[in-house]
Structure formats: structure tokens, C-alpha cells
Amino acid sequence: MRCKLPEKQTMKHRKGLWSPDEDQKLTYYVMNYGHACWSSVPINAGLERNGKSCRLRWINYLRPGLKRGAFSSQEEETILILHGFLGNKWSQISQHLPGRTDNEIKNYWHSHLKKKSDKSKHLQVHQKHDYTRSNLENKGPSSLCQNAPNSTNTSSANMVRSVPTVSKIRNLPKLLFADWVSLDEFRHDVGRSSDQPLSHGSKHQSSTVEHEWQHSEGSTEGIENQNCMNMCSNDNMLQTQMTIDRFFEFNDVDFDIDNFLYMYM
DNA sequence: AAATACTACAACCGCAAGCGG
DNA sequence: GCCGCTTGCGGTTGTAGTATT
Numbered sequence: 001m002r003c004k005l006p007e008k009q010t011m012k013h014r015k016g017l018w019s020p021d022e023d024q025k026l027t028y029y030v031m032n033y034g035h036a037c038w039s040s041v042p043i044n045a046g047l048e049r050n051g052k053s054c055r056l057r058w059i060n061y062l063r064p065g066l067k068r069g070a071f072s073s074q075e076e077e078t079i080l081i082l083h084g085f086l087g088n089k090w091s092q093i094s095q096h097l098p099g100r101t102d103n104e105i106k107n108y109w110h111s112h113l114k115k116k117s118d119k120s121k122h123l124q125v126h127q128k129h130d131y132t133r134s135n136l137e138n139k140g141p142s143s144l145c146q147n148a149p150n151s152t153n154t155s156s157a158n159m160v161r162s163v164p165t166v167s168k169i170r171n172l173p174k175l176l177f178a179d180w181v182s183l184d185e186f187r188h189d190v191g192r193s194s195d196q197p198l199s200h201g202s203k204h205q206s207s208t209v210e211h212e213w214q215h216s217e218g219s220t221e222g223i224e225n226q227n228c229m230n231m232c233s234n235d236n237m238l239q240t241q242m243t244i245d246r247f248f249e250f251n252d253v254d255f256d257i258d259n260f261l262y263m264y265m
Numbered sequence: 266a267a268a269t270a271c272t273a274c275a276a277c278c279g280c281a282a283g284c285g286g
Numbered sequence: 287g288c289c290g291c292t293t294g295c296g297g298t299t300g301t302a303g304t305a306t307t
Contacts (some may be wrong), residue, residue: 017275017301023299037291054277091295103275106296111273 018057026054027062060103063219067099071108079105079113173216 018026029045035058038051039220047054060066071079075097080094088101090109 015277029301051292052278053276059294088296102295107274205281209301 012048013053014044015051015053018061022049023057023062026057030062056103064113065099066101071100071112075100079109079178080116083109083113092194 025045025047029041033044035041035055038055040056041047041051042049044052076099079093082096086092090106094100094105096118209255
């Protein structure tokens, strides 16, 4: 992994925007010799940049297969949904948007989607407030768990249009989204071809998922209620659970994230 | 037409993790 | 185990283009 440079380079590195000439040099070098060691790339390619800058330029701009141009509404929705679940895990989000880089998604989020998200959050806070009040008046607190409105703090909440009844048929596992993503990746990893790298999310061990399954299989009403209480205390989890439950109902257990996202397009 | 504000995106910076000596 | 180096990630800043006054 680490590469040894012949001698410490004290060359002054250029900063700022890349010129077409620099792009050409970098592209030519990486295409022909690869980038096993980024710190040696600028030296060998004849660039007055540091390796980090070269790496970024390649990944975000020069790499083949990158999509340029405006984000489609599907991509936009995907980002909103995934950001709702994952937060600012741009690299993980980018794994589900082929041709888009984490940097691009991050920029797009900050320049376009953040405002939308904030706006919908604001709306949902009001909606939840009204809803909670009417529920407390009419049914009492226990009804909140089963029929809670969309999350207040997930930007993607407005994507999940109607809220189904939670866990009404099966004793579904109460998975955190992190577990769920890991499970998804774990499933993919089983049949993954050798050229597909493992994603970072796979740090999460499948044992966690198994634990959650076991927990659920032996579920009693008490556990169910406890889960319910936990869910009520965390809107993100509630949102996640309801979404997953709904997906299970539609797809009879077997799922992956791409199908999941497709369902909401 | 010039000045200013705003927007989009490219690039930099700092940090953490991983690895080899 | 420590140190130095590289890589990858996320936050932030810089810059160019566009809109508004």
C-alpha cells in the first residue's frame, strides 16, 4: 500500500484551478501507468502538484465514467432518501449513484437540496405538532407509535408518502439503518465479483444483524413495546423501520438498496 | 455600465485510519 | 509500540459565472 519515494521532494506545489494541460498530463499518466502511489504521480507525470491534489482531480473530474451535468430528479430523490438515512456519508451515498462523486453530491446537497430539506423539515415540525396534539386529545400516547406521522428531522421523510401500519403481520427485525445497509452490502458481498471493492459500511459486522433478528424472533409484546418506545424516541429510527416494513410487505423479505430506491421513484 | 450579491462548483484543509519500517 | 507516510473522507474556502440593483 505504501510506496517509497526515492527522495523527499521539496518542490513547491501549485494550487488553484487545473489547466487543460495539467489535466492532459495527469490523464495520460494515470491511463498508462495507473496510480498505485499518488504521491509519486505528480513527480512522474511532470506536474507541480501534490499527490493529494492529483488524486482529487482524477477522482472528481478526470476519471472515466463520470456523469457530468445536472442531476436528474431520480438522482435528487435518491440523495434525499439516502441522506435522510445516512447523514453526511457522501462516499456511501455516492456508491448508489453511478457516475457521481462524493464531492459532487456534497456540493449539490449544499447548493440545492439542503434548502429543500430545511423547508420540508420546517413543514413537518408544524405537521407533527398539529398531529401530536390531535392524537393526544383523541387517543392517547400509545397511538403515536403505530400511526406516527412522517419524521420531523429526516430530509427524506416527505418521500415516503403514506405511512403503513407497523409490523402488523410478521415479527420483523428492528434494524437500525446502519445494520440494514450492512446487511445489504453483506448480501452483495456474497456474490460480489472480484472487481467490486468492499464499501466502508461493511465495517459493521453481520453479527449485529443476526443479533437483531434473534431478538425479534423471540419477540414478545414487551419487547415489541420496548422497541416501539425506542422508535418513538427517535424519529429517524421510526422512519427507517416504517419504510423497511413497507418494503418487506411489498417484496417479501428479499431486498436490496437499489430496488428499495426504485420503489420510491 | 458598474457595483454588489448570489450561486454553483472546484479545490483545499484537517483529521483519522491503515500500513510498513 | 512508535513514528512517519499515504490515503480517504467530510467540512470549508475560493473562484468564476450570473443575476440583481
